[in-house]
Amino acid sequence: MTYCLAVKVNKGVVFASDSRTNAGVDYVATYSKMTRFTWPGERVLVLLTSGSLATSQAVVNALHRDLDDPEAKFDLRSGKQLHEVADYIGMLSQAEQQRREKAMEKSGNSAESSFILGGQIAGKAHEIFMIYPQGNFVSTSSDTPYLQIGENKYGKPILDRIITATTTLEDAARCALVSLDSTIRSNISVGPPVELAIMTTNTMEEPYHQSMTMNSPMYKSIQKQWTDGLKRSFNRLPRFEWEKK
Amino acid sequence: MTYCLAVKVNKGVVFASDSRTNAGVDYVATYSKMTRFTWPGERVLVLLTSGSLATSQAVVNALHRDLDDPEAKFDLRSGKQLHEVADYIGMLSQAEQQRREKAMEKSGNSAESSFILGGQIAGKAHEIFMIYPQGNFVSTSSDTPYLQIGENKYGKPILDRIITATTTLEDAARCALVSLDSTIRSNISVGPPVELAIMTTNTMEEPYHQSMTMNSPMYKSIQKQWTDGLKRSFNRLPRFEWEKK
Numbered sequence: 001m002t003y004c005l006a007v008k009v010n011k012g013v014v015f016a017s018d019s020r021t022n023a024g025v026d027y028v029a030t031y032s033k034m035t036r037f038t039w040p041g042e043r044v045l046v047l048l049t050s051g052s053l054a055t056s057q058a059v060v061n062a063l064h065r066d067l068d069d070p071e072a073k074f075d076l077r078s079g080k081q082l083h084e085v086a087d088y089i090g091m092l093s094q095a096e097q098q099r100r101e102k103a104m105e106k107s108g109n110s111a112e113s114s115f116i117l118g119g120q121i122a123g124k125a126h127e128i129f130m131i132y133p134q135g136n137f138v139s140t141s142s143d144t145p146y147l148q149i150g151e152n153k154y155g156k157p158i159l160d161r162i163i164t165a166t167t168t169l170e171d172a173a174r175c176a177l178v179s180l181d182s183t184i185r186s187n188i189s190v191g192p193p194v195e196l197a198i199m200t201t202n203t204m205e206e207p208y209h210q211s212m213t214m215n216s217p218m219y220k221s222i223q224k225q226w227t228d229g230l231k232r233s234f235n236r237l238p239r240f241e242w243e244k245k
Numbered sequence: 246m247t248y249c250l251a252v253k254v255n256k257g258v259v260f261a262s263d264s265r266t267n268a269g270v271d272y273v274a275t276y277s278k279m280t281r282f283t284w285p286g287e288r289v290l291v292l293l294t295s296g297s298l299a300t301s302q303a304v305v306n307a308l309h310r311d312l313d314d315p316e317a318k319f320d321l322r323s324g325k326q327l328h329e330v331a332d333y334i335g336m337l338s339q340a341e342q343q344r345r346e347k348a349m350e351k352s353g354n355s356a357e358s359s360f361i362l363g364g365q366i367a368g369k370a371h372e373i374f375m376i377y378p379q380g381n382f383v384s385t386s387s388d389t390p391y392l393q394i395g396e397n398k399y400g401k402p403i404l405d406r407i408i409t410a411t412t413t414l415e416d417a418a419r420c421a422l423v424s425l426d427s428t429i430r431s432n433i434s435v436g437p438p439v440e441l442a443i444m445t446t447n448t449m450e451e452p453y454h455q456s457m458t459m460n461s462p463m464y465k466s467i468q469k470q471w472t473d474g475l476k477r478s479f480n481r482l483p484r485f486e487w488e489k490k
Contacts, residue, residue, distance in 0.1 A: 153398030157427035161475055174482045182402035221483045229481060230406055233474025237419045238466045 001189035002050035002150030003180060004033055006118045006128045007172040008140050010165050012201040013118045013126055015046045016176035018150075018184065020191035021053050034195045035060050037076055037119075038206045044119045045076060045085065046197050046207060050150040051113035051133065058096040059089060059113065082127045083139070086117050090135030097133065114149040119199060126201045154186045155179030169198050177212075177222050194219060246434035247295035247395030248425060249278055251363045251373040252417040253385050255410050257446040258363045258371055260291045261421035263395075263429065265436035266298050279440045280305050282321055283451045289364045290321060290330065291442050291452060295395040296358035296378065303341040304334060304358065327372045328384070331362050335380030342378065359394040364444060371446045399431045400424030414443050422457075422467050439464060 004017040017033040031053060037045040047063075049056035066072035079085045093113055097104075100111045112133035120126040130147040131137040140147060146159050155178075162175045173196060183190045192214050199207040212219040249262040262278040276298060282290040292308075294301035311317035324330045338358055342349075345356045357378035365371040375392040376382040385392060391404050400423075407420045418441060428435045437459050444452040457464040 151398075153396075153431070154402050156431045157399050157402075158475070160431050161472060162479055170485055170488055171479075173485070175479070178479070178482075186398070186401045186405050218483065218485070225482055226478065227406060229478025230403070230475075233471065233478055234407055234416075234420070234423070236474055237423075237470055238463065240415055240418070240463070243415055 001187070002033060003148070003152065003155060003183045003187075003190045004048035004050055004116055004150055005146055005148045005152075005155070005159070005176055005179060006046075006048065006116045007146040007159070007163055007167075007176055008118070008126065008128045008165075009145060009163070009167045009169060009172050010201075011169045013046070013120075013128055013199045014169060014172040014176050015048060015116070015118060015195075015197040015199070015207075016173075016180055017048050017195045018180060018190045019193045019195065020189060022189060023053075028191075030191075030193070032195060032211075034197060035063075036197060036207060036209065037063075039077060040206070041122060041204045043077065043121045044199055044204060044207060046118050046199065047089070048116040048149065049113060050115075052109075052111045055093060055096050055100075055111050055113040056115075059092045059115070062092045062096070063089070080121065081124065082117070082119065082121055083129065083137070086129040086131055086137045087135075089115055089117055090131045090137055093131065093133065094135040116147050116149055120201060120204065122204055126199065151183055151187050151190050154183040158182060169200060173198055174222060177219065178226050181219075181223050181226065192219075246432070247278060248393070248397065248400060248428045248432075248435045249293035249295055249361055249395055250391055250393045250397075250400070250404070250421055250424060251291075251293065251361045252391040252404070252408055252412075252421055253363070253371065253373045253410075254390060254408070254412045254414060254417050255446075256414045258291070258365075258373055258444045259414060259417040259421050260293060260361070260363060260440075260442040260444070260452075261418075261425055262293050262440045263425060263435045264438050264440065265434060267434060268298075273436075275436075275438070277440060277456075279442060280308075281442060281452060281454065282308075284322060285451070286367060286449050288322065288366045289444055289449060289452060291363050291444065292334070293361040293394065294358060295360075297354075297356045300338060300341050300345075300356050300358040301360075304337045304360070307337045307341070308334070325366065326369065327362070327364060327366055328374065328382070331374040331376055331382045332380075334360055334362055335376045335382055338376065338378065339380040361392050361394055365446060365449065367449055371444065396428055396432050396435050399428040403427060414445060418443055419467060422464065423471050426464075426468050426471065437464075 022028045066075040115131040118128035197207045311320035360376040363373035442452045
């Protein structure tokens with residue numbers, strides 16, 4: 001499994017992803033699920049992937065193939081709106097899945113993949129989209145400023161409590177790391193390294209990026225201070241009547 | 246959906262359950278999912294239910310039927326070990342599901358139910374069991390002192406961070422309420438009132454029981470103080486390098 005999320009705040013977008021993949025429970029491996037494409041001053045894109053690793057890789061390969069092919073009808077630099085890019089990725093994903101459909105049906109496995117695409121095209125607003133395995137996609141609303149793919153439940157409560165449109169990029173990044181850490185602790189199918197990217201709106205340059213192991217100072221210190229803070233908050237919760245005597 | 250959990254600590258067992266049931270998204274209702282049976286000095290049992298409401302109710306009806314029938318081969322007062330009672334409940338659940346099997350298959354619906362049974366038989370240790378729809382069941386281990394049924398993911402991280410065998414009953418109860426509240430906030434298929442039962446080991450009397458709405462003082466105050474505490478802890482998380490300048 002996987003857990004990836006993108007948080008869109010007024011100041012920009014935070015992307016975070018785990019790196020664990022597995023085929024069954026007895027073949028576990030580590031792969032980055034975050035791909036960044038930057039054309040400084042022109043467009044900044046970040047893609048997060050979950051689901052079938054074969055489909056995800058095939059889509060990323062197709063993105064590079066089209067960028068290298070001057071005859072390609074569409075590529076990541078085409079499209080004046082980010083939703084056109086999301087639609088293009090959805091089509092690549094569907095094309096790959098349809099190619100494998102018969103073989104997958106026979107095997108009883110799924111070639112489905114989900115994606116989060118976020119970024120900014122110069123002169124336009126920054127946006128994020130979740131692209132379903134069927135190729136269609138949704139964006140955020142002001143009430144729901146984040147999108148998740150994969151094991152999204154463990155890490156949702158903290159997002160619901162903290163994130164609003166006016167959250168700073170740094171707070172959104174810390175919240176994304178806490179959300180990922182909670183998921184990693186409760187579900188072994190989600191694991192480190194954790195990748196973090198922070199895109200500041202209108203800078204139109206390579207987003208800040210860091211890949212953190214469990215031993216990276218920032219990750220370790222967030223993990224420790226969050227655990228300590230939770231315990232402190234927990235110990236301050238109200239007492240039952242009979243404890244007050 | 247549903248979210249119920251039982252936490253077994255050295256001092257006893259805490260049970261907590263939500264009360265929302267739904268048939269599709271357009272028929273939502275409120276039902277208690279906690280049934281308590283106490284024979285003071287003899288045995289204390291608490292049953293939590295999730296899944297098909299029809300199956301859950303049929304099982305609870307069958308429990309009462311057997312208690313009222315002097316000819317019944319087994320009832321809740323039979324069995325010297327709690328796992329025999331768990332096995333009996335699993336059999337009742339399977340019998341009900343098998344009765345409905347053909348009709349359910351035709352409709353494409355599921356008659357599956359899961360249960361948590363906990364309590365104590367005089368002279369024996371207190372225990373909790375999760376009974377699968379198939380009738381088999383598992384208990385806890387010293388490493389995993391809690392069991393959950395229904396929407397279990399949202400509320401798992403806080404349990405993993407707080408609960409150990411030496412946690413007090415009151416802390417276990419507060420943790421169960423926080424776990425339920427996090428789930429209620431993030432998933433509309435889980436809703437109030439929230440029922441809480443606390444069984445202190447070896448007292449062999451009616452467990453403490455409270456049903457709380459969102460406006461109950463204890464629930465409201467836990468909810469507020471937890472939200473405030475989380476925000477305080479969140480605001481104390483370490484800064485990124487560039488924020489320190």
